[in-house]
Amino acid sequence: MENKKKTSFYGRMKPYIRGLQLPFLLAVIGAIVSATITVIGPDKLKEITNTITKGLTPTATGMIPGIDLDKVGKIALTLAILYVISAVVGYIQSFTVATIVQRFSQRLRKAIQTKINKVPLSYFDSHSQGDTLSRVTNDVDLLGQSLNQSLGTLVTSVVLLIGSIFMMFHSNVSMALTAIGSVFIGFLLVVVIMGSSQPLFKRQQNNLAAVNGYVEEIYSGHNVVTSYNAAGETSEAFKKLNTNLYKSMWQSQFLSGIMMPLMIFVGNFGYVMVCVVGAVKVINGDITMGDVVAFMIYVRIFSQPLSQIAQAFTQMQSATAA
Template sequence: MENKQTSLLNQMKPYIKGFQLPFVIAIIGAIISSIITVIGPNKLSEITDLITKGLMTGIDTDKVSEIAMLLAILYGIGALVNYTQAFTISTIVQHFSKRLRTAIAEKINKLPLRYFDSHSQGDTLSRVTNDVDTASQSLNQSLGTVLSSSILLVAALIMMFQTNVTLSFVTIVSVLFGFVFVGIIMGRAKGFFKSQQTNLANVNGYVEEMYSGHSVVASYHAGRIVKEEFQHLNQALYTSMWKSQFISGIMMPMMMFIGNFGYVMVVVTGAALTLKGNATMGTIVAFMVYVRIFSQPLSQIAQGLTVLQSASAAMGRVFEFLGEPEMEVDSHKAQQLRTIKGDVTFDHVSFGYSADKTIIHDFSATAKAGQKIAIVGPTGAGKTTIVNLLMKFYDIDQGRILIDGIDTKNMKRSEVHDAFSMVLQDTWLFEGTIKENLIYNQSNVSDEAVIEAAKAVGVHHFIMTLPKGYDTLLDDTVNLSVGQKQLLTIARALLKNAPLLILDEATSSVDTRTEELIQKAMDKLMEGRTSFVIAHRLSTIRNADLILVMKDGNIIEQGNHDALMAQNDFYANLYNSQFVEE
């Protein structure tokens, strides 16, 4: 466990760099506040003894007032120092949390597509939102408390032994068994908090998944199954949260009992010592306060450490995310192509998502500049994988992919991405105006170009029917059909005006009439561009210059539509199954 904690501290170091001085200031503040706190009972002892002695001869009110005034000033200074220390700790924690969020934002852009394909969206979102918030809130609530309480505990011990050794041991022994309980409970607590964060991520992931597929769930009447699975996950979350919160809740009552038990022991022992002349009434009064000062930090430390367990579990998940393998740094690579003609070659490419399973087997194909290349085949044939490799979303295992004779391994990812416009089957629009969505991350795009692209895909008329046209804000109040969203993403790709174009089932979500309009616009706009089209609807690729027929990661046929139909083999059977009436 120590190694694990040390590892966590080492992981935190880059994010707490520069906070040494503020933290030292906070420690100094805690020391000053603790000294003032433990001086108080000593002064109360003096006042009590003055009053006790003065009962027979007269109370020295001036001396009592002087000590009382000193106490008031000290407590005022202590309150100010306490505020400064708490403010400093809070500032450090917030800056630490800000650095974590910044690191996460940067990390997301460095992670390979492999990570997102192998982790649920809910789990990733939980790590970058819930876990960071939990860590921030837990540290903010407990770090300063644990720090000041630990120093106060030491200061109280010093003052107690200086005042009376016997009563000091009585106070310590009366609360010592509290340490045993705290140690046992804390040993079990971390597992509960870690389980709580994991189960929370599972619930988030399941809810996100079911919400995004709500229409499918409803159409299959799967509500009962979904509800049962959610209840199972929710019960697991409830159980782990109940255990962790039980640990948190039991600390305070336990420490209050220990403190009250300490009061009783101090009073009984102090009375016996006073009768023997080994203590005064002032000493007993002082130790009644010291019991509170001594037991309260223990209670706060126990409670704070419990909360810190939650922070530790959350930060463990965050640092696990930040420790994921990143894409290769390619900033040192020089730009290979100033202008791109559009020749693309797959040279004996092999690839597998895992080392023990090859998906693409010795794939070779050549696309000449300006050609339309169609990739067809049954589901799972490897069509989308080819696109992922072409875009450098994944690194190939063997072979080469060349753009204008340049191996993409020697090109920056950004250079490869800039060379392509891409339209996927799954549409993505962000909350912003239609115009902002169309010119996403591009500069120097004129309004005329935006309108021309919208007209080319047949969505201009629809946009103009909206209240603010191209300045209409896309949010929950604007209902777009799947086809309309796809048309907007196609227009976005056309605006990019890249020399290479990828269409991955780009027309699968539109009706036949809209598909024909898009196809005509695409044919016109793909002139002079090398285009890769993945399609299940073979009607959309009949005019392709080259059709690659894939099955189980291999090219089993290639040629144009007429040549493949003449072969009367796999492609012809696939085509005829879709157009049997023809």
């Protein structure tokens, strides 16, 4: 039992993911391709903005050269093609991850069925039918849904995060530090919240199993309960279990619910900081208007994966609890 407690989440899931590593690797490659194209997009928009700005800026003689529409059109066409490729690759990646998760859930249900047929009768004497049903239905369904919602998002978000950081530092170091610093503080707060919410998710699943087990037991023996006039006692016991489930679910969902609004606020704060610092640098002539436009998009790309990673970790906590 001690070894089982020390086994990691991946270690416990390893027997059920055999043969799925290659499709998952292909999904990761697809996520890398899609994310790479996404982070290239702002750089192309910077070229378009600089071309337009250059065409509207008077020369030394006071003449306005005009916008090079051919150059703008070529860049826009290239950008459109890249985004179409990114969308197609992203769809294939999402489809692959969904297929992997459903196959994993199918194997897990088969393993549970096999295990139930092998356990001694003493197990069923010490565990209610509702608790066993909760493991087969609620826990497996929650595990599958959590992985389906978080696995693909987690891979894509990590690649997007790394790519956006690289492109920001490649464009301008000081602007990159402004964008990353303003967002990273909020992300540290999210990490602290996630660490404190993990026990709540485990308590939620335990209380859910307790409620299902009690309901199954009472409904199965409804005639016995009625015959012994125990409706009042069973009702009070159910209220207590239901209250415990309500408290644990409220606490876990509250903590997970505040993560996304918190990250949205942090992302907006980083957006404002980039606009302010970028405006000052444009006035001083340190950067171009295209750089500011690119960083306005980069800070969105950078904060969005952080929000998705926070949400994905919340889903993974639910999966781990299940």
